[in-house]
Structures are given as structure tokens and as C-alpha cells.
Amino acid sequence: NAGVTQTPKFQVLKTGQSMTLQCAQDMNHNSMYWYRQDPGMGLRLIYYSASEGTTDKGEVPNGYNVSRLNKREFSLRLESAAPSQTSVYFCASRKKQLPNTGELFFGEGSRLTVL
Amino acid sequence: GQQLNQSPQSMFIQEGEDVSMNCTSSSIFNTWLWYKQDPGEGPVLLIALYKAGELTSNGRLTAQFGITRKDSFLNISASIPSDVGIYFCAAQRYSGGGADGLTFGKGTHLIIQP
Numbered sequence: 001n002a003g004v005t006q007t008p009k010f011q012v013l014k015t016g017q018s019m020t021l022q023c024a025q026d027m028n029h030n031s032m033y034w035y036r037q038d039p040g041m042g043l044r045l046i047y048y049s050a051s052e053g054t055t056d057k058g059e060v061p062n063g064y065n066v067s068r069l070n071k072r073e074f075s076l077r078l079e080s081a082a083p084s085q086t087s088v089y090f091c092a093s094r095k096k097q098l099p100n101t102g103e104l105f106f107g108e109g110s111r112l113t114v115l
Numbered sequence: 116g117q118q119l120n121q122s123p124q125s126m127f128i129q130e131g132e133d134v135s136m137n138c139t140s141s142s143i144f145n146t147w148l149w150y151k152q153d154p155g156e157g158p159v160l161l162i163a164l165y166k167a168g169e170l171t172s173n174g175r176l177t178a179q180f181g182i183t184r185k186d187s188f189l190n191i192s193a194s195i196p197s198d199v200g201i202y203f204c205a206a207q208r209y210s211g212g213g214a215d216g217l218t219f220g221k222g223t224h225l226i227i228q229p
Contacts, residue, residue: 042203043219092157104217106159108155
């Protein structure tokens with residue numbers, strides 16, 4: 001079982017370039033999430049999609065856009081990358097939003113460096 | 116926003132020792148979870164707690180959902196080298212309306228010296 005698959009795993013960008021991180025899950029989960037992980041900051045929610053066709057901002061949405069392409073896929077786009085967006089990005093999914101369904105399944109992460 | 120205060124930030128212990136870490140908050144939550152992240156990988160769920168006062172074990176791991184619903188702890192008994200990693204607490208408040216993800220603590224970095 002693949003679970004949650006993210007691509008690319010590594011990317012180096014120059015300031016101002018754009019790119020899209022792709023995420024797909026094969027568990028038929030309803031909800032999908034994008035987090036970023038920075039040293040000493042833990043995991044911070046960027047955007048989420050509670051169900052196909054909906055997206056909402058998380059804690060740190062500025063500089064990002066998302067698309068829930070279908071039930072399986074949830075992409076994260078950086079339109080004009082900035083050095084502050086250097087981070088490790090994790091996609092995650094889970095079956096239901098609420099209640100008592102806290103288990104998130106994470107991808108392996110995408111390490112992005114913006115020069 | 117909701118914040119989880121996780122401590123300690125890091126732990127250096129000897130193999131075989133017991134480990135204890137905790138998370139506290141000023142907010143009430145309905146779900147507490149503990150995740151472990153190995154280097155270069157995404158976090159993986161260790162234990163999920165859904166009721167105040169609940170004490171749950173998973174092998175050498177034991178976690179409790181605080182009775183006030185504002186805290187949780189994780190204990191690891193007789194640590195082994197593969198326990199090395201970053202442990203995150205996470206919590207969710209059931210809002211009943213708006214959808215959100217989990218709030219994560221900043222992590223406890225566990226280092227085991229042989």
C-alpha cells in the first residue's frame with residue numbers, strides 16, 4: 001500500500017520561481033492537509049481540504065495556494081517562492097474530519113530550499 | 116490560536132532508561148495523540164486518546180489523556196536505540212462546525228546513548 005505519496009522529495013528554487021508540490025493518497029480518505037515543518041516550530045498547518053471540492057486556510061497560508069483536484073489529490077502551489085518558505089512540507093490525509101478520528105497519515109515529506 | 120506546550124525539547128538518555136514527556140495547554144481538547152517521526156520520514160501515530168482520564172498502552176509506550184482535558188503525557192519504558200526520533204503531541208478540539216486539522220506541539224527530540 002502506497003498510503004500518502006508526495007512529489008518531489010527534494011527541490012531547490014530561486015527566489016521568485018513558482019512550483020507545485022503534488023500529493024496523492026490511495027486510502028479513500030475524505031480530508032487532506034498540507035503542513036510545513038521548521039526547526040523548533042513543530043508542524044504548522046498551511047491549508048486543508050475537509051472534503052473534495054472544499055479548501056480552507058490553516059495557521060500559515062500566506063504565500064501558498066492549494067487545489068483539491070479530486071478525492072485522491074491535493075496540491076500545494078508556491079506562486080513566487082521566498083527564502084522564508086524553505087522548509088520540509090508534509091501532506092497528510094484522514095478518513096473523516098470529525099469526531100474521534102484524529103489519526104493523520106503522513107507522506108514522507110518534500111524538502112524545499114529557496115535561494 | 117491554540118497552543119500546545121511540549122516538554123522537554125530534547126532528552127539525552129541511556130539505553131534502558133524510562134522516558135517521560137508531556138504536553139499542556141490552556142485550552143480544552145477532545146482528542147490527544149502522540150506521533151513519532153524518524154529522520155527523513157513523516158510522523159507516524161503511536162497512541163490516540165479520546166476520553167478524559169483515559170490511559171492507553173502500546174507495547175512499551177503508555178499515554179494518558181489528562182482529566183482536565185488540557186494535558187497529556189507519554190511514557191516510554193526501557194528505551195532501546197530505535198526509540199530515537201522526534202515525538203510530537205497533537206490535539207484536536209471538536210468544533211462541530213468549522214473543519215480544522217490537529218494542533219501540534221513543537222516536539223521532543225529523543226537521543227539515546229548506548
